[in-house]
Amino acid sequence: MSLATLTHRASLPCPEVTPEQAACLLERHYGMTGKLRSLGSQQDLNYRIDSTQGRFVLKVCRGDYAAVELQAQHAALNSLGTHPGLRVPKVIQTVEGEELLTVNVDGQTLHLRLLDYIDGQPLTHLPHLSRTVIEGFGELCGQMSHALAGFEHPGLERTLQWDPRHAQALINHLLATLPDLPQRAALEQVARQVEAHVQPLAAHLPWQAVHMDITDDNVVWQRDAQRHWRIQGVIDFGDLVRSWRVADLSVTCAALLHHADGDPFALLPAIQACHAVTPLQREELEVLWPLIVARAAVLVLSSEQQQCLDPDNVYLKKNAEHEWEIFHIATSVPFELMQAAILRSVGETLPPVANQDFAPLLPGLVGREFALIDLGVLSPHFEAGNWETPGIDRRLLDQAATVDGLAASRYGQYRLSRTRPDSALEPETLPLHVELHLPHGTVLEAPFAGTLREGADGLLCLHDSELSLRLWGVRTSLKPGATLVKGQVLGEVQAPLTVQLCRADLEPPLFCTPSRALAWQALCPSPSALLGLACDAEPELDPQALLARRDASFARSQKHYYADPPRIERGWRNHLIDMQGRSYLDMLNNVAVLGHGHPRMAEVAARQWSLLNTNSRFHYAAIAEFSERLLALAPEGMDRVFLVNSGTEANDLAIRLAWAYSGGRDMLSVLEAYHGWSVAADAVSTSIADNPQALSSRPDWVHPVTAPNTYRGEFRGPDSAPDYVRSVEHNLAKIAASQRQLAGFICEPVYGNAGGISLPAGYLQQVYGLVRAQGGVCIADEVQVGYGRMGHFFWGFEQQGVVPDIITMAKGMGNGQPLGAVITRREIAEALEAEGYFFSSSGGSPVSCRIGMAVLDVMEEEKLWENAQVVGGHFKARLEKLIDRHSLVGAVHGSGFYLGLELVRDRHTLEPATAETALLCDRLRELGIFMQPTGDYLNILKIKPPMVTSRRSVDFFVDMLSKVLDEQL
Template sequence: MLLATLIHRASLPCPQVDPDQAAHLLEQHYGLTGTLQALGSQQDLNYKVDSDRGRFVLKICRGDYAAVELQAQHAALNNLQAHVQMQVPQVIKAHTGEELLTVAVDGQNLHLRLLDYIDGQPLTHLPHLGRDVIAGFGALCGRMSLALADFQHPGLDRTLQWDPRHAQELITHLLATLQNLPHRALLEQVAEQVDARLRDLADHLPWQAVHMDITDDNVMWQRDAQRHWQIQGVIDFGDLVHTWRIADLSVTCAALLHHAESDPFAILPAIRAFHAVNPLQREELQALWPLIVARAAVLVLSSEQQQRLDPNNSYLLKNAEHEWEIFHVAMSVPFELMEAAILSSVGETPAPLADQNFAPLLPGLVGQEFALIDLGVLSPHFEAGNWEQPGIDRRLLDEAATVHGLAASRYGQYRLSRTRPDSAVEPETFPLHVELHLPHGTVLEAPFGGTLRKGADGLLSLHDGPLSLRLWGVKTALNPGAVLVEGQIIGEVHAPLMVQVCRADIEPPLFCAPSRVPAWQALCPSPATLLGLACDAEPELDPEALLARRDASFARSQKHYYVDPPRIERGWRNHLIDMQGRSYLDMLNNVAVLGHGHPRMAAVAARQWSLLNTNSRFHYAAIAEFSERLLALAPEGMDRVFLVNSGTEANDLAIRLAWAYSGGRDMLSVLEAYHGWSVAADAVSTSIADNPKALSSRPDWVHPVTAPNTYRGEFRGPDSAPDYVRSVEHNLAKIAASQRQLAGFICEPVYGNAGGISLPPGYLQQVYARVRAQGGVCIADEVQVGYGRMGHFFWGFEEQGVVPDIITMAKGMGNGQPLGAVITRREIAEALEAEGYFFSSSGGSPVSCRIGMAVLDVMEEEKLWENAQVVGGHFKARLQALIDRHPLVGAVHGSGFYLGLELVRDRHTLEPATEETALLCERLRELGIFMQPTGDYLNILKIKPPMVTSKRSVDFFVDMLSKALNEQA
């Protein structure tokens, strides 16, 4: 009887009611007229109704459904409306006062209902859902489960094809009736595995009323002002039934696998969120993954059957691909792994392996000392990228064994050698095994009794029920299937010995990704107990605790990137590496022009530190040599150098020079600019992104002029220079009228803070002429944009065809060493002497000078200026191509390795896409890229990577940027 009911319910086609017939029913029974639009459904027919009385949903289902089932749905909706802060549809009564009508249309006996419409949108179409959205689904499911916990109604006791209690029976029947079914063998395997895993759990699973369809189709969402998704309500109570409580979460998680991008671990935030709201029993947690897999199988089989019954149902056709995707993701990992992942995600971990008594695996080496080799991210064995050499870990172990006799790796120490630059996929860096280098012939004995098996790649394993010891590098005379007792000889070592323990009868990997560590560690704990060797990695500092220490001691105005930043302790070329061995493409770091970890920098700094480091009042060759090198890069006529520690100090000193030389104090600066943090440099900085009060807090000696932004400024296009010059003339006139002496004008020759926008042609020529005519000096702030980064010009001012009076620089001059400079003419430099000596304790130190010269040498030897032109040109072209594909991309600014991607919501109004830009940067971080927003509206990606950046890295960045933009669509 049960099977017959399931078969009947599962094989009902959708009612056949066209829009005209539906409109007639609507007017006849509810007095409503309006526009009808068909909504997708598998077995029911739904129409969205727009009328002058509001928006509704007309639901039509076959009369085969018992009326009491539909009445149960209405009772649940009324109950939720009264007791829960959760928006659900309200049932609209017909003229007769009834909530449920039975009608006949073309010989079909149908049930008719009208519900109000919940605004919002489902997220079915989004390929990627963020962790917060996935957690939102889980929390919602938990709240709904709590709200329905005590709800009772006779209509809940029904036979439903989606009830997981009947999944195996339904799967078996559909497999028998559906011909030419793809993946039949896999589906048959599912039925067996699910039954085996649920058999002992079913009697322990609590029951209650459950919604059974809290999915991406049936939860309505809207973006808030920050572009974050917020839940608006839940619809479609058609699967309401009395069954296992955990069934509700299994349905939600199965639907989320469609957005998991092939990673079933993506659902874990939903499980944690449900458990936090509505704690689950251990048996429910163990049953969850089998139920998810069963749901996936029922989805694809029901869809196959329904398509054959109703081949013109476009909703079915559209969903079939998603459902097969859910099934394949669900089957991509062992049941045991996902059970371990689910349990560990809510804090349930197995007993330590050390609680069991094992005989020693290597009895002849008990008590002997091993050299434990550091292969981690901070290992001193790694330098200058040598970890990228194939087989480096094994070579280091070999060398240690040659010296010490016995060497071993550490279990659970994230391996630097397994990092993967320019990859959106988490690298598998966590070793689930230990590698030992021992004398050949070392004897191994069984630490426990079990059966011997042989596998591929020289694997030898000893099994005692689900527990197995997995060995590589062992020579044995025993045959597969041999039964060993504890202490019996297994064989001898004849190669590097790898040892792994597993608590499940599966084939675990030797390494896993950081996000999967808790699950795999539960299944493959450390073999230290069997080895009698303290070979576990030292526990890493808790990242949250470390961040709390920083916040408790480091002034909060010194911000860090990201709310939950990864801990970065190593870098190489244009990548930064976290403590789990993940490489992030660095698109932010215009300080490290040569890239991170450059061996020349280490060698030069170490050599000079070993000789001398002092201040510039002492006489040593490096300061003269470096000053000469800098002047050789400057325009003719500039003949004096000041060496300082930073761009802020350089700009501060430049302002002092302008004051001293002109005899005045008043400075012109450009709006939306940033020049530093000292009193003077901050005074001429007008960027509200860096200081929200910048425009209202400038001292009276600072005169901001209109920003010559040719993209979104007051005047646009290449011919706008005269319009922007008028703002300069206006301010010069005010200064002259007040009978105050102008000191100078400070400006980035390329508009750096706005993403590298070129100034309108002729702008600086006209401004410099007017400033000089009034006795002021012209300062070119090249801290961000100069020193070869722009590619086609070494200095930004070259693009404008001008020569400033003072040039300031820093950033890449020292590749991270505190180093800045001011270059000017002798008469300007000597004007400062009238006010006293200038001295910088560390500016121009021997170490800084030697590093500064080494930077110039490497830039020339490695052709980094040429790289900025060639790869930078390719970079800009690829970014410009995004404009045609993504409406959010408004413009691409800059050149070389100083680029700006400006994001706008409307290309005509140029409304800044501030919130979208923030979300984009967070998503890029997840994909392995560091990027941050900039500009006064924080809607610009200011792209300024190390100048060693390769074409491969550029292509990876643009591809991931395009992917992230698609996900926001």
């Protein structure tokens, strides 16, 4: 192969054809006129044509391109046009019936052709691509390979700079022509590595026609109604060639690295999707990563060369940065790691470790009993956040040592101590080693023959051609470079011993992230065989199988967050922790007002459980003490408490009290509100997000009034109370005209279900007056917004300057214990006695009462109300700054730790950004944040975290929210 031939076209600048010249050619040869717009390209000149006949692309390339190569492209397009599932451009013939023209423009010999235009957009500009989009690229690669498998044409036999068969030669040639190139050493090393990995496998790789450019530039997409990207078609067949089949996928994967957030493992879904359509041979899987790295090197070198020849080409300059980014990501991990990751991702395994017949590493301890310490997420050794203490794992290991001083950690057990709160990065929680507590002076012997080597931080490494044993905490008298036979003394333990095996001559980490666990565990197998110790972690339950068990036995109307939810089994403060040790910032749990895992809750509950737990009909001190505490928080005049199990029960009971006291049954409730799931509480709930049939299924005793939504309601602004009160007056008049007695009015005093929107000033004062004048009672549903969560006031109704007749409360009262309350006046409470007595099995139990008082104590001691004011104020201020930066953010509602971020597509029409909100929540979950939408249009982030939430967590949340909005949902 001639390097001159290989690089000749790469050194050619774009043809020079003005829009006016292009328009003349178009009219003369195609009989077409229209508006021309230049499209970016590396070496060809492309004009988009908007004409009365439709939209087309005029493609102009230099005459250096052999006509047979362009004819091959046309033949491929015509062939692929008949293949179901693939959309490619159609070739448009000239008025003379030709598909390809050769013309002369200002002394330039040029090839001219016209293709139809596929509407859509490339995704080059998007910094992040979802897993489904990455899978889409991979599936497209598989479909293209399958469709081109039998395609033949003389024009495919060509020398192309992008053909990976020539990558090493091209890299070496371009390096020689670019003497001042940055990172020359890294590029030279890549060339050597590519040769070492590809050459032995090249003869086994299948050949066929390949597109060679299925990239974020050359696949066009459009969003559907749910804002999900859908492939529209593949364009630009200029790199069509006969080469290795796997070349197509390598090109695609290299392009996707630009959208991988620095993580090459993000490519694996594309490889899996391609393999599912067109299964790849083992050799193709093994050579894929070297070809991806080679492609990255060719990209940066070609770009550097082209910029030297065409320094004013804006398209080239724009691409150069992300091509270097691709190279940096591609070279950030060892070849062996990505080869293992690719194989494991499609179900392939690595061959077993060649040296299975190990001699014991610790011959003097064979048969002795070790204490195996549990350092996992569910370990009973961890409580009250003690896993955050530096050195906790080592301390627990030392404490667990038996009388003989022998203890060991488990290989492959996800470590809770390695979790990282308030971090978008996946934590490195999986140990690829075993730590042992042994008596000093314990002798170690070589488990296999090899050469000794020393490294940094006290590393002692024994390696042969296929395996390395890495040790820390060993003293040896042997010199580096010494050759050992199996069973020869290595040294003796002088500190805690760390043992790690590795297949290749790599420097693996001691811990890896869960997403890299399969690959790293394939390269760093368990050292249990040479230790003679069953120290591997217990296999975890398959999360998908567990979810299937839930779906098979748990009523499906009880939904779970996310389509593919992580398994959460532990929490601490304002974070939830999955079984791999990843911490998620909890922005949903207003129930856990004190946060998760609070030691006071565990202590109080355990103490009371050890004494007594029964129902409220028995006589015990806690029920009186807790009731007194609640009345002390209520407005003057309220003197009776009911204890119940939940907010639903509290609202249900409040409605019964209104019926009993008023003698009527008709209730006013507010549209878009949610009050619970029982018959009565559901009847007054009108949120269509919670019940799509809510507006059509209300009983005749429920009279919904217009939602006083000051942001997107019928009347807007803080002075809109009189306008909304008219709806109340209208419904009261209807009830009076029917000669029915009004029972009452139920309303959240801050509009919780809509994200904490404040009611217009004076609204409740006017409505309460009207309701009471007609004999009804006023119920303030404080289940979501009360108990200090709003920061500047303890009860939501305080913001309106009113006192209700009945207060309902639950959620944070018990920090997760089933506990709710109804607070009212004596005359209202006693009206219920005519209908029978009332009791609560759980809400008024001794355990619930003690926990309820402990919650109030901790809120005071830890100044959580103050935290809601200060940190909550900072939170809202930071969210409000997003309005100026992101057009999708329409408004910020609420206060304290009850906030709503409303997303709209248009700030004038207030079109709700429902699909974008769903995508945003899914993306936040990937970044370590739990968030869900609310409101009738599901376009509001209802932000209601535990009241222990810190300023650091707030800043992390807002930073990640802004990042996702920047990713152009």
